[in-house]
Amino acid sequence: MPKIDPNIFCHKLAINPLIRPISQKKRHLGADKRAASIEETTKLLNTGFIKELQYSTWLANVVMVKKNNGYNQILMHEADQDKVAFITDNSNFCYKVMPFGLNNAGKPLYLYLSITDHAISSVLVTEIGKQQHSVYFISKSLQNVETRYPKLEKLALALVTTARRLRHYFQSHTIVVRTEQPLRQILAKPELAGRLIKWLIELSEYDIQYQSRGAIKSQALANFIAVLTAEEQTPKDSVWTLYIDGASNSKGSRAGILLEGDHGIQFKQSLQFTFHASNNQAEYEALIAGLRLAQTMGITRINIKCDSLLFSSVEHPQTNGLAKAANKIILQGLKKKLDDSKREWAELIHEVLWSYNTTEQSSTKETPFRLVYGCDVMIPIEVSLQNIRTTNTNENNNIANRRVELDLIEEDRDKSALQQLATKRAIARKYNKKIKTRIFLEGDLVFKKVEDIRKPQGHGKLSANWEGPFRIHKVIGKGAYKL
Structure with a gap:
């Protein structure tokens, strides 16, 4: 490619001689990015846009950006070529021409983070001498579960959010995070799990360093922005x-x-x-x-x-027959206790209900009490007696143990729902063995069962269960007919 004579015109970088040269540590690239960097480096080397460099003071990592960067015909000043150097797996190279959008020789930027109960914010600044100048600031209202993150996780979220929004700065500069919190130690833990390990992997592609905050300086601005970021009103x-x-x-x-x-x-x-x-x-x-x-x-x-009967689970007994079955059991219990004193049922209903709620059900293999509250019931007499639960009770650990029980209750309810479904299927198979299939033909007169949701309100148990007769107009198949 023809180039402009450097004696006529060339690029020279305006670098403050007081600034210490930055040489970034080589970052690990994935297999795809490594192959792409080698391919692109080979192209630039063959076209004469870059050259291999043996010694360098300024050195940046390869920045993989999906955009159409171009190269003009104006050469870099020979004294500044080593200041636009980058590192690859094979060697170090520097640009002989200035690429559009080049920012390799940038100095480090400093990041201040701030959090509140409902917002996070950050300020990115550059330092010239002893003065700080703002480069960019961001803020974000926390949503739903984010408001319940621990303090350090909120701080890590602020860092990740800043890296996502200011990706071009993070890719082209060393970012120095100034904070008094042990953020680096938290993100360096090998036992991280969940979102923290995900954030750590996301941040690993950048050159991020951590320093003690020292003087407040731009931290005041970050705090001010966080306070001004109001709690977002959601639907x-x-x-x-x-x-x-x-x-x-x-x-x-x-x-x-x-x-x-x-x-x-x-x-x-x-x-x-x-x-x-x-x-x-x-x-x-x-x-x-x-x-x-x-x-x-x-x-x-x-x-x-909706216009249908949903929820075939233990949380909705009205729609899966459990309520009717429970009423039958309760009625039987009342009859055993009342004998001839039928008018005293109101005084005994609490005892019968307590007995039912604390007895393991054959359909779910759990007591209704445990499915609701997440723990086994302790009757009043057990509280006054010495047993394993009362002697091993630790008030300090009680809240933590209770939280564990509440975390596991959903799993127990799912197991009970599966057990209930298996029991219903076993009963259905036994019942279906006695059923004789009957096929209707066009012109036959039939009655149609009335669904509970379509029964007139106020009729209660006295409403009709069937309506009709209807004449079959068409046989659709698989037991379905058009009336």
């Missing part, structure tokens, strides 16, 4: 309404979602399932999708409206 403050509907036929299963808030704000979503599902199953999937949509928007108060 969770108002009650939203979720409308769901599902349908299933021979062509497949579909569902629709409508999430509606104040002032006519609406979010619509349609779903098509690749698996066979009944009407209730389709509406159940729609409900889950609707709740996930509300969760992503930070909505915590929601009113759900």
Whole structure:
């Protein structure tokens, strides 16, 4: 490529001679990035844009940026070529021409972090002599679970958020984080798990150093920005309404979602399932999708409206027959206690209910008390007697143990739901052996069962369970008919 004679014109970097040269430590690149850097370096070397360098004072890591950087025809001043050097796996190189957007010879930038209960902020500054000049500042309101992060995790979140928003600065400069908190020690722990290890991996591609804050300087600005960043008002403050509907036929299963808030704000979503599902199953999937949509928007108060019977779990006994079965057991217990004194049932109902709630159920293999509160019940007589639970009680560890029980209760409820489902299937198989299949033909007269949700309000147990007769108009198949 023809170049302009350096005697006529060349690039010369305006570098403060008082600034100490920066030589970055080589960072590890992944296999894909390493291969791409070698390929690009070979191209630049063949075209004469770079040259190999044996000795250097300024040295930067390779910055992988997906953009169309160009190279002009103006040469770098020979005395400044070693100041735009970079390190690779094979060797060190420097630019002979100035690439557009080059920022290798940048001096370190200093980062101050600040956090509050509802916000995080940071200020990126540069130092010239003893003076600091702001380069950039950011702030962010914490959302939902972020407000419950421990203090050091909030500080790490502030660092990660800054690195994401100011990626170009982090890639081109050494970033010195000035803080009085042990942030470096926290991120250097080998036993990190969850989001901290994810953040550590994300930050590992940058040259980040940590220093004690010393004088307050720009920390005051970071604190000021964090205080001014108000707690963001999210849709969770108002009650939203979720409308769901599902349908299933021979062509497949579909569902629709409508999430509606104040002032006519609406979010619509349609779903098509690749698996066979009944009407209730389709509406159940729609409900889950609707709740996930509300969760992503930070909505915590929601009113759900549907026209089907959902929830076949232990938390909703009214819809899976558990309530009717429990009432039957309670009634039997009352009859045993009352004998001929039927009018005293109100005085004994508490004893019967306590007995039922503290007895292990055959369908779930758990007591209703434990499924609700997450721990086994202790009756009053046990409190006054010496046993394992009372003698080993430690008030200091009680709260921590209670939190562990509450964390595990969801898993126990899931197991109970599976156990209940297995029991119901076993009973259904035994019952279905006695059922004789009957096939109807077009023109036959049949009655249709009335679903509980479609029964007239106020009729209660006196409402009709069947309606009709109806004449079969078409045989659809698999036990389905059009009336």
